Amino acid sequence: MTDLRIGPALVVPVTAEPFTGYVEVTGGEITHLGPAPTDAPAAETVAAPGRIVIPAFVNTHCHTSQQLGRGLGDDVGLLTWLHERIWPYELALDESDSELSALVCAIEQVRNGCTLLADPGGRHVDGMARGIAAVGIRALLGRSAMDSGDGRPPGDRETTDEVLAAQDELVERWHGTGLLRFSYTLRTIFNCSDELITATVERARELGTVVQMHVAEVPEENAHSVATRGTTTVRHLDRLGALGPDLLAVHATWVDDGEIGLLAERGCPVSHNAASNLKILGTPRIADMLDAGVHIALGTDGAPSNNRMSLLDEMWLAAIVQKGVRRDPTVLPAAAVLRMATVDGATALGMGHLVGSLETGKRADLVVLDPFTPNFATAADPVSALVTACKSENVESVLCDGEWVLRERRLARVDEAAVLAEAADRAAAVRRRLQL
Amino acid sequence: MTDLRIGPALVVPVTAEPFTGYVEVTGGEITHLGPAPTDAPAAETVAAPGRIVIPAFVNTHCHTSQQLGRGLGDDVGLLTWLHERIWPYELALDESDSELSALVCAIEQVRNGCTLLADPGGRHVDGMARGIAAVGIRALLGRSAMDSGDGRPPGDRETTDEVLAAQDELVERWHGTGLLRFSYTLRTIFNCSDELITATVERARELGTVVQMHVAEVPEENAHSVATRGTTTVRHLDRLGALGPDLLAVHATWVDDGEIGLLAERGCPVSHNAASNLKILGTPRIADMLDAGVHIALGTDGAPSNNRMSLLDEMWLAAIVQKGVRRDPTVLPAAAVLRMATVDGATALGMGHLVGSLETGKRADLVVLDPFTPNFATAADPVSALVTACKSENVESVLCDGEWVLRERRLARVDEAAVLAEAADRAAAVRRRLQL
Numbered sequence: 001m002t003d004l005r006i007g008p009a010l011v012v013p014v015t016a017e018p019f020t021g022y023v024e025v026t027g028g029e030i031t032h033l034g035p036a037p038t039d040a041p042a043a044e045t046v047a048a049p050g051r052i053v054i055p056a057f058v059n060t061h062c063h064t065s066q067q068l069g070r071g072l073g074d075d076v077g078l079l080t081w082l083h084e085r086i087w088p089y090e091l092a093l094d095e096s097d098s099e100l101s102a103l104v105c106a107i108e109q110v111r112n113g114c115t116l117l118a119d120p121g122g123r124h125v126d127g128m129a130r131g132i133a134a135v136g137i138r139a140l141l142g143r144s145a146m147d148s149g150d151g152r153p154p155g156d157r158e159t160t161d162e163v164l165a166a167q168d169e170l171v172e173r174w175h176g177t178g179l180l181r182f183s184y185t186l187r188t189i190f191n192c193s194d195e196l197i198t199a200t201v202e203r204a205r206e207l208g209t210v211v212q213m214h215v216a217e218v219p220e221e222n223a224h225s226v227a228t229r230g231t232t233t234v235r236h237l238d239r240l241g242a243l244g245p246d247l248l249a250v251h252a253t254w255v256d257d258g259e260i261g262l263l264a265e266r267g268c269p270v271s272h273n274a275a276s277n278l279k280i281l282g283t284p285r286i287a288d289m290l291d292a293g294v295h296i297a298l299g300t301d302g303a304p305s306n307n308r309m310s311l312l313d314e315m316w317l318a319a320i321v322q323k324g325v326r327r328d329p330t331v332l333p334a335a336a337v338l339r340m341a342t343v344d345g346a347t348a349l350g351m352g353h354l355v356g357s358l359e360t361g362k363r364a365d366l367v368v369l370d371p372f373t374p375n376f377a378t379a380a381d382p383v384s385a386l387v388t389a390c391k392s393e394n395v396e397s398v399l400c401d402g403e404w405v406l407r408e409r410r411l412a413r414v415d416e417a418a419v420l421a422e423a424a425d426r427a428a429a430v431r432r433r434l435q436l
Numbered sequence: 437m438t439d440l441r442i443g444p445a446l447v448v449p450v451t452a453e454p455f456t457g458y459v460e461v462t463g464g465e466i467t468h469l470g471p472a473p474t475d476a477p478a479a480e481t482v483a484a485p486g487r488i489v490i491p492a493f494v495n496t497h498c499h500t501s502q503q504l505g506r507g508l509g510d511d512v513g514l515l516t517w518l519h520e521r522i523w524p525y526e527l528a529l530d531e532s533d534s535e536l537s538a539l540v541c542a543i544e545q546v547r548n549g550c551t552l553l554a555d556p557g558g559r560h561v562d563g564m565a566r567g568i569a570a571v572g573i574r575a576l577l578g579r580s581a582m583d584s585g586d587g588r589p590p591g592d593r594e595t596t597d598e599v600l601a602a603q604d605e606l607v608e609r610w611h612g613t614g615l616l617r618f619s620y621t622l623r624t625i626f627n628c629s630d631e632l633i634t635a636t637v638e639r640a641r642e643l644g645t646v647v648q649m650h651v652a653e654v655p656e657e658n659a660h661s662v663a664t665r666g667t668t669t670v671r672h673l674d675r676l677g678a679l680g681p682d683l684l685a686v687h688a689t690w691v692d693d694g695e696i697g698l699l700a701e702r703g704c705p706v707s708h709n710a711a712s713n714l715k716i717l718g719t720p721r722i723a724d725m726l727d728a729g730v731h732i733a734l735g736t737d738g739a740p741s742n743n744r745m746s747l748l749d750e751m752w753l754a755a756i757v758q759k760g761v762r763r764d765p766t767v768l769p770a771a772a773v774l775r776m777a778t779v780d781g782a783t784a785l786g787m788g789h790l791v792g793s794l795e796t797g798k799r800a801d802l803v804v805l806d807p808f809t810p811n812f813a814t815a816a817d818p819v820s821a822l823v824t825a826c827k828s829e830n831v832e833s834v835l836c837d838g839e840w841v842l843r844e845r846r847l848a849r850v851d852e853a854a855v856l857a858e859a860a861d862r863a864a865a866v867r868r869r870l871q872l
Contacts, residue, residue, distance in 0.1 A: 071816030074824060075769040108810035275752075278760030307824040308752065308811060316711075316744065321757070324714030333511040374544035375744060375828075377856040378863040380507030380872070388510060388743040392811075393829050420813040427814040436816070 002026045002040045003402060006368065009048035010382055013358035014055050014342050018383060023053055025364040028402030033360055046397070048368055052382055054338075055357050056115035056365040056398060057311040058345030060271040061212075061250050061299025064102035064132065064139075065093060065122030068427040070303035072436060078218065078280055085436070086304060090123060090144070091156055092433050097426060098124035102131030104423040105309065107416055110135060112310035112392050113367040115400040116356075118271075118299070118349050120212040120250060121145060121185040125170050129180055136405040136413050138179040138365070140349050142212050143167050145184070145200065146191035160196045164203070171207060179401055181351075183248075186213040189225050189233045194240060201242045210350045211242070212271075215249035217281050222254055234259040243268045248348055250299070253277055253284040260285065260292045269295040269348035272340070274317040275308065276301035287322040287331040297348035298341045311341045312395075315387045334384040368397040438462045438476045439838060442804065445484035446818055449794035450491055450778050454819060459489055461800040464838030469794055482833070484804055488818055490774075491793050492551035492801040492834060493747035494781030496707040497648075497686050497735025500538035500568065500575075501529060501558030504863040506739035508872060514654065514716055521872070522740060526559060526580070527592055528869050533862060534560035538567030540859040541745065543852055546571060548746035548828050549803040551836040552792075554707075554735070554785050556648045556686060557581060557621040561606050565616055572841040572849050574801070576785050577610055578621035578648050579603050581636065585627035596632045600639065607643060615837055617787075619684075622649035625661050625669045630676060637678045646786045647678070648707075651685040653717050658690055670695040679704045684784055686735070689713055689720040696721065696728045705731040705784035708776070710753040711744060712737035723758040723767040733784035734777045747777045748831075751823045770820040804833040 007022030011033065024032035024042070032038050069089045073081040093101065102119075109117055114137070121142035122128055132139045145167065147160040158166070167184055175182040184204040186192045192200075192213075204211045215233055216222060222232040229236045234255055237243050243266040250271040252263065263270060272286050286296060298318060300309045318340070319332045346356025355365045371377060371385070373393055379385035398406040405412050443458030447469065460468035460478070468474050505525045509517040529537065538555075545553055550573070557578035558564055568575045581603065583596040594602070603620055611618040620640040622628045628636075628649075640647045651669055652658060658668040665672045670691055673679050679702040686707040688699065699706060708722050722732060734754060736745045754776070755768045782792025791801045807813060807821070809829055815821035834842040841848050 068814050069816070070814045070825065071820050073765075074817065074820040075766055077765055081765070104810055104814060111810055275756055278756040280759075280765055282763050283760050303814070307815070307821070308827070310811070313749075316749075317753070320711055320714040321760075323716075324719050324757075327718050329509075329513055329517070329716055330511055372853065372856055372860075374540055374547055374852075374856060375746070377860045378504050378506045378540060378739070379743070380505070380863070380867055381510065384507050384510040385743070389506065391744070391828060393827075416810075417808065420808055420810060424808075424813045427816070431816055 002031060002038065002042045004044045004046070005037055005042035006046040006048055006053055007037065009051040009053045011358060012052060012054045012383060012386070014338060015357040015359060023358060023366065025402050028364055030358060030360050030362050030364050033358060046368070050372065051396065052369040052371055054367050054369065054386065055342045055355070056367050056400065057113050057341050058297065058349065058356055059109060059114045059117040059299050059311055060248060060297040060345045060348050061273050061301055062105065062109070062117040062119055062309070063122070063302030064105040064117070064119045064128050065090065065098045065124070066302030066304050067101040067105040068097060068423060068430055070307050073304035081280060087156065088434055089430065092430055093124065095124040095127035097430065098122055098127035099131040100423055100426055102128040103134055103414065103419055106132045106135035106137055107411060107414065107419065108309045110137060110398050110406050110411065111395060112312050113395045113398060114311050115365040115398060115405065116346065116349065116351065118183065118212060118248065120214070121187070125174065129174050133178055133180060134414055136403060137400050140181045140183045141170070141174055142183050142185035143170055144187055145196065146187045147196045148193045149191035160193055163196060164199055175207065175209065181209060183209045184211045186211060188214045188217065189221060189236070197237070197240055197242055201247065204246060210246045210248050212248045212250060215252050216254045217251045219254050232259065234262055238262050238266065245269065246350065251277060251281060251284065253281045255285070260289050260294060263289065264293040267295065269297055271297050271299045271348065272318060273299045273301040274314055274321055276305040278321065280305055283321060283325055286318065287326050295344060295348060296340050297345040310392060312390050312392060315341050319387055334387040337387045338383065364399055364402040366399050367395060369394045370396040438467060438474065438478045440480045440482070441473055441478035442482040442484055442489055443473065445487040445489045447794060448488060448490045448819060448822070450774060451793040451795060459794060459802065461835070461838050464800055466794060466796050466798050466800050469796055482804065486808065487832065488805040488807055490803050490805065490822065491778045491791070492803050492836065493549050493777050494733065494785065494792055495545060495550045495553040495735055495747055496684060496733040496781045496784050497709050497737055498541065498545070498553040498555055498745070499558070499738030500541040500553070500555045500564050501526065501534045501560065502738030502740050503537040503541040504533060504859060504866055506743050509740035517716060523592065524870055525866065528866055529560065531560040531563040533866060534558055534563035535567040536859055536862055538564040539570055539850065539855055542568045542571035542573055543847060543850065543855060544745045546573060546834050546842050546847065547831060548748050549831045549834060550747050551801040551834060551841065552782065552785070552787065554619065554648060554684065556650070561610065565610050569614055569616060570850055571847070572839060573836050574615040576617050576619045577606070578619050579606055580623055581621045581632065582623045582627035583632045584629045596629055599632060600635055611643065611645065617645060619645045620647045622647060624650045624653065625657060625672070633673070633676055633678055637683065640682060646682045646684050648684045648686060651688050652690045653687045655690050668695065670698055674698050674702065681705065682786065687713060687717060687720065689717045691721070696725050696730060699725065700729040703731065705733055707733050707735040707784065708754060709735045709737040710750055710757055712741040714757065716741055719757060719761055722754065723762050731780060731784060732776050733781040746828060748826050748828060751777050755823055770823040773823045774819065800835055800838040802835050803831060805830045806832040
């Protein structure tokens with residue numbers, strides 16, 4: 001007996017060649033992939049003529065608690081964005097707001113084919129966890145960690161020990177609860193002492209989880225690092241022993257050849273957020289990093305910095321922006337970008353053994369795409385079209401850990417219309433409180 | 437008696453401040469805009485609670501006959517793209533293929549809120565015209581015009597007189613037929629003699645239509661112009677008297693300060709195609725052009741060079757790419773980008789008096805947007821969200837010349853599923869003929 005059989009469809013495992021055939025799932029695990037189904041009777045069958053089945057996307061940088069702040073950062077400079085919009089916004093949220101924010105964010109992730117997100121940290125992790133869990137997807141949670149630096153509002157100051165203790169407590173509560181995991185975080189080198197950086201990396205390694213850190217976001221950050229530590233962020237992190245496969249360097253917008261070499265040598269993954277980078281930070285040298293062997297994953301960042309929260313848009317953008325930067329249409333070919341958005345993302349979050357590709361033995365996180373739309377129907381190559389043409393309208397059904405979270409374009413576990421209506425009201429209430 | 441009353445909704449006229457109220461349409465014309473409806477009874481009313489009503493988008497560069505070639509140009513260099521993929525593809529189409537290609541393209545335009553496209557020219561204009569007319573939207577048609585230059589396949593060679601005569605004939609047939617108009621075209625300076633350029637501009641001015649021309653696409657084009665004409669493309673066109681409000685300069689990817697000054701001084705509009713530029717050509721200096729006073733409109737280019745054919749994606753991309761290029765998040769603010777995609781596009785096509793904004797007396801080309809989706813519901817500013825967050829899934833209904841072409845997400849005049857199925861088969865057949 002198999003729980004679920006999907007097919008015949010075009011199956012794109014990502015780590016193997018596409019084929020026309022079947023995917024079978026039992027106990028939340030992929031049990032069979034092949035041109036023919038097994039003989040076992042199936043409790044549920046999904047005939048998927050002409051459909052495309054792919055692994056669900058992995059969003060390696062997704063500020064779920066910023067979802068109610070969409071649009072707050074439009075068309076303003078970085079310092080206004082951070083000090084006058086984002087930090088006050090984050091402080092204005094209570095736990096219930098964070099829960100609703102994460103809930104809407106998780107819905108948007110599902111509608112864009114994503115079932116695993118890494119949240120680099122809000123303040124109300126319990127709320128975030130409940131919001132994400134309600135939709136039924138996976139997350140690597142984090143709590144915003146800052147123990148020093150300028151510009152933070154008065155309500156947002158903690159000591160190194162407080163920052164660490166709060167995270168230790170959240171590990172107990174959420175790491176391994178349902179589909180949730182916990183990771184340690186470091187906001188930026190502006191706001192994290194060396195003591196915090198070292199202790200954080202140590203604890204994450206003990207726990208076997210990753211550290212999420214915004215790294216080399218703006219030239220001013222490198223200048224600050226040189227002024228306070230004597231060298232740039234990436235070089236300083238390496239000196240502290242922090243660079244490794246378990247430190248997710250988010251953005252890495254401003255790195256030189258030597259730093260690219262260090263990231264490659266240490267196996268330190270980079271979360272590339274193409275839209276948010278363009279909007280606020282600059283354009284990172286992703287094509288150069290790939291040439292140097294840096295492990296690249298993709299992320300959306302938060303709603304105020306993107307404002308689309310879709311890996312489908314990020315894949316398209318990442319590919320064409322780097323083609324434009326290099327003036328070489330052959331860089332970041334579709335198959336490589338699809339890996340970044342799936343299996344390379346899962347690996348960057350320390351979960352490559354679990355999800356990110358369609359392989360027997362992995363957990364069943366997958367998307368059924370409907371290509372019968374004007375943007376997709378005439379495409380020459382479906383794998384290429386996944387990256388260049390596919391949009392949320394093509395996402396028909398999404399399975400996470402063997403359970404439907406989206407089925408024929410309907411959210412399976414939440415009343416989407418009611419959540420969206422409440423979220424719109426709540427976002428307006430937050431803006432009123434902030435007088436924005 | 438009014439034909440149609442839409443409201444109460446958030447109305448964004450683009451050329452005036454947004455307001456909550458009503459739009460009324462009679463005889464295909466906008467007859468009333470205001471916070472309250474008129475007293476006249478309405479033949480049809482659309483209660484649009486929470487909806488957003490905007491002018492329909494104007495796509496100033498849309499190769500409708502390339503729609504069946506989506507994906508043919510992925511991840512290959514420019515010369516392979518043009519000589520081995522696009523030109524052979526275009527030659528492989530017969531009139532029926534062109535009609536179907538244009539039909540699918542027009543469907544995609546409607547689903548993305550666009551009711552006016554400028555086609556820079558295929559070979560089978562009659563087919564293109566019929567395909568577009570079937571969906572019920574407007575177009576500025578063109579026939580691909582080349583009388584010289586290297587690299588063209590043997591079946592694609594015409595003399596200057598043949599090129600002009602073929603266009604004269606099409607003017608008779610299509611200029612002013614239904615919602616269609618005709619414009620003269622010039623493919624590029626690589627493939628157009630000075631005689632053709634001069635005669636084309638003269639005829640367009642006589643007819644009162646515009647000329648569509650690919651201008652300064654790649655550095656090699658400027659080098660070719662210097663070698664064969666003694667100066668760069670833009671300067672040479674100016675010397676020929678061709679630069680003016682009636683020459684639509686498409687791309688203008690590689691222009692220097694002096695050329696930007698010329699474009700501004702002559703009132704020569706630029707069709708900016710952000711995605712296609714990044715993918716193949718480079719990144720034009722749109723923010724600099726705006727500072728200099730150049731008139732900027734937006735376009736998608738063709739399916740093999742984009743591959744998304746949506747002004748919604750182009751608005752987002754145009755804004756964030758220029759913010760990234762300048763490293764200044766304040767350039768290309770949302771309101772300016774929305775103008776580029778609507779009224780500035782209409783003006784660039786010589787149709788600003790007819791469409792492009794919601795004003796009484798203009799033809800009724802408008803879009804009803806449903807913002808109750810996870811990407812839009814929590815947005816702080818709906819106008820900003822139109823540019824940054826809005827996607828095809830938000831396009832609920834589209835009116836063109838007072839007639840519904842999309843109503844509650846269904847195409848009004850064509851059987852979309854049947855068209856898409858036929859188009860998918862036909863695209864595959866074309867690829868087989870080309871052995872691609």
